[in-house]
Amino acid sequence: MNDVKTVPAQAADTTEGDVLLRVENLVKYFPVKSSGFLKPREFVHAVEDVSLAVRRGETYGIVGESGCGKSTLGRSIARLHDITSGRIVFDGQDISKLSQRRMRPLRREIQMIFQDPIGSLNPRRRVGSIIGDPFAIHHTASGTERRRRVQELMERVGLNPEHYNRFPAEFSGGQRQRIGVARALAFQPKLIICDEPVSALDVSIQAQVVNLLADLQAEFGLTYIFIAHDLSVVRHVSNTVGVMYLGKLTETAPADTLFTVPRHPYTGALLSAVPLPDPDQSAQRKQIVLVGDVPSPIAPPSGCRFHPRCPKAAPVCVTDDPVLEPQLGDGPDHLAACHLPMAEGESLADFKPTIGAEERVIEPEGVLAEDVLPGGKPAGGDAGTGSASPGSGSIGAVPTTREGGQA
Amino acid sequence: MSMIPDITGGAGDTAAELAVEAGEPVPVGRKIIQGRSPFQLAWERLRTDKAAIVSMAVIAAIVIMALMAPLIAAWIGHGPNQQFIDIGENANGGPVAPNGTFWLGTDSSGRDLFVRIVYGARVSLSVGVLATLISIALGVVFGLAAGYLGGIVDVVIARVIDIMLAIPFLVLAISIATILHPSFWLVIFVVGILSFTYPARIVRGQVISLKEKEYIQAARALGAGPFRIMFIDLLPNVIAQVIVYGSLLIPASIVLEATLSFLGVGIPPPTADWGQMISDASGYYQYGYWWYLLFPSLALLITTLAFNILGDSVRDALDPRGGGLYV
Numbered sequence: 159m160n161d162v163k164t165v166p167a168q169a170a171d172t173t174e175g176d177v178l179l180r181v182e183n184l185v186k187y188f189p190v191k192s193s194g195f196l197k198p199r200e201f202v203h204a205v206e207d208v209s210l211a212v213r214r215g216e217t218y219g220i221v222g223e224s225g226c227g228k229s230t231l232g233r234s235i236a237r238l239h240d241i242t243s244g245r246i247v248f249d250g251q252d253i254s255k256l257s258q259r260r261m262r263p264l265r266r267e268i269q270m271i272f273q274d275p276i277g278s279l280n281p282r283r284r285v286g287s288i289i290g291d292p293f294a295i296h297h298t299a300s301g302t303e304r305r306r307r308v309q310e311l312m313e314r315v316g317l318n319p320e321h322y323n324r325f326p327a328e329f330s331g332g333q334r335q336r337i338g339v340a341r342a343l344a345f346q347p348k349l350i351i352c353d354e355p356v357s358a359l360d361v362s363i364q365a366q367v368v369n370l371l372a373d374l375q376a377e378f379g380l381t382y383i384f385i386a387h388d389l390s391v392v393r394h395v396s397n398t399v400g401v402m403y404l405g406k407l408t409e410t411a412p413a414d415t416l417f418t419v420p421r422h423p424y425t426g427a428l429l430s431a432v433p434l435p436d437p438d439q440s441a442q443r444k445q446i447v448l449v450g451d452v453p454s455p456i457a458p459p460s461g462c463r464f465h466p467r468c469p470k471a472a473p474v475c476v477t478d479d480p481v482l483e484p485q486l487g488d489g490p491d492h493l494a495a496c497h498l499p500m501a502e503g504e505s506l507a508d509f510k511p512t513i514g515a516e517e518r519v520i521e522p523e524g525v526l527a528e529d530v531l532p533g534g535k536p537a538g539g540d541a542g543t544g545s546a547s548p549g550s551g552s553i554g555a556v557p558t559t560r561e562g563g564q565a
Numbered sequence: 566m567s568m569i570p571d572i573t574g575g576a577g578d579t580a581a582e583l584a585v586e587a588g589e590p591v592p593v594g595r596k597i598i599q600g601r602s603p604f605q606l607a608w609e610r611l612r613t614d615k616a617a618i619v620s621m622a623v624i625a626a627i628v629i630m631a632l633m634a635p636l637i638a639a640w641i642g643h644g645p646n647q648q649f650i651d652i653g654e655n656a657n658g659g660p661v662a663p664n665g666t667f668w669l670g671t672d673s674s675g676r677d678l679f680v681r682i683v684y685g686a687r688v689s690l691s692v693g694v695l696a697t698l699i700s701i702a703l704g705v706v707f708g709l710a711a712g713y714l715g716g717i718v719d720v721v722i723a724r725v726i727d728i729m730l731a732i733p734f735l736v737l738a739i740s741i742a743t744i745l746h747p748s749f750w751l752v753i754f755v756v757g758i759l760s761f762t763y764p765a766r767i768v769r770g771q772v773i774s775l776k777e778k779e780y781i782q783a784a785r786a787l788g789a790g791p792f793r794i795m796f797i798d799l800l801p802n803v804i805a806q807v808i809v810y811g812s813l814l815i816p817a818s819i820v821l822e823a824t825l826s827f828l829g830v831g832i833p834p835p836t837a838d839w840g841q842m843i844s845d846a847s848g849y850y851q852y853g854y855w856w857y858l859l860f861p862s863l864a865l866l867i868t869t870l871a872f873n874i875l876g877d878s879v880r881d882a883l884d885p886r887g888g889g890l891y892v
Contacts, residue, residue, distance in 0.1 A: 233782070236786055238782055238785055238786060258785075259790075261788075262788040262790075263788075265786065265787060265788030266788070268786075269786065269787075270782075270783065270786040272779045272782065272783055273779070274779050277778050277779040277780065278779035278780050278782075278783050279780055279783075280780040280784075280798055280801070280802070281780075281802070282603065282801035282802050282804075283797075283798075283801060284602075291784065291787055291789070292787050292788075295784075295787050295788050295789050295790075295793065296788060325602070325603075338783070341783070341787070
């Protein structure tokens, strides 16, 4: 399972290691079209105060629900968005304020692989021309030389170089994603930001593309930021994983630590949604299903952003924003932003939030409303109707509570 | 193998294609697999469309006629501006009906109507094509800039287009032509510049939706500048719509030129021009000189109809799903 990981030797001995990318307090707001005259302008708080460090040669996985800001974070690091505030230091250089023109030479060293294998390739251009784009843009090769290098790249990512003259529509999804990989690889960049590179692919093809990325990492010493919502894929490829919720980084840790000892209740809930291959284990496990939807990123909740859905929520979670720091005696590489972190082996199903009902998310079906006692005390998060699918390990499709696989 | 791949162009990999078609030796034991471009596919659809074939044949005939106008005039022996006061005018000084000498009759000045109609095709076609090229070029450039750059560029271009659309087209064209004295080139520029607004709006609308696509983000991530993105990444994706609109703009420009000439602010006399002939003939029609009005009008009708039918076929060929043109 973990054989594809390539832990760089020089980074393994120190926690700081050889940091290639450091993001400090990154904030990205998008303005929303104001709905009325003289109304204050509103912003989507897409990324809020995110700090992280990516070491040379490692894979940093970022997971989170749809809309949690993980893609915005990736695109902000690649400077496809202008950031609202914060710092991005790449290879010792602060790139957060560079103009697009001055950013251009650095584009060779930071590349992106996109989610949509159809949308990320120009449908009106031939594949050879698409993969040759990096050479054309940076004027590094032309004519037959460019063609030769394009065909080398195609061969390297497992495409038939003779398909040079085809259009993207003539390839399958997995092949198109390989085209995207070949294009990103043209300059052998230092950092590749993979924005959900396998989410749109069949599971069998996912494995091929993930293995290709791993092979290329080993061959060229690439560093990846791997954005995904599939926890098992992230665990498979990542050295370090960061969990995002509503624009904030809630927990970050080495992959194995995160998956065995999650500290943040949100991480715990996510992990309980990963399907287990063993049906007996699966039946024993209590699946924690979060109530309600992700709150609006235009007006995020106060304090801890997860408190309206958190089984452990306490009054302090409503008032104070938790700091991302080591919890319960963890090492400096395992950080969580939580007032009430989970102990090892603790089950979230045993907890009831101790905050007022007005702070809680009411279930869409109104089941929770029935269970609310006259005193306004919520009955907690265990009153669901079990309509959620126990299947995919993906996040975000689990609107109601469910007990251990209904066994 | 002297194959130099055309990396930049969408439909431009002709070197490789030609080499394959000409049966040149392909690299050892390898067969080049040639993806067909959207335009090759469109051409194949167009070739099977009977209406398109007929209209293309008609247009080809008109073009050949226009190109060979001096030869035709020499062969008949009547110059386009040659007046036949003795045989070309009747006793009252009016036009002569079609006969063996003047196949389509004469006009009010005793000139051969057929030769003048043949010469009029030159004016109509050149104004139609050149004005369309001008408006398409302007429309593409302004539409791409407004759509992709956005911000203040978009605001300025969009407002200019709105203002131009708010003023009645003919009033504006007549005013400009009157102030600047009518001439052949002025008509082309007036028609071309005033009709760039629609292609600009079509391109702008398309670009605004296309620029959110991931492949545009990918181009930016590769370090492509705005000009490269506009003309290499975006243009191939809007060119189909532009071609369709352009093929319908040609007949519209021909009609507009005829209209301006009809109103006396287009092509100045004595140059042969259909609109001018129709205008002149309308004063004679009521006295029974039917041929003078009928034949120039038919020439205009057949030409614009052929271009319109071809334009429709081009649209069907380029966009088989239909719809989506007039956004």
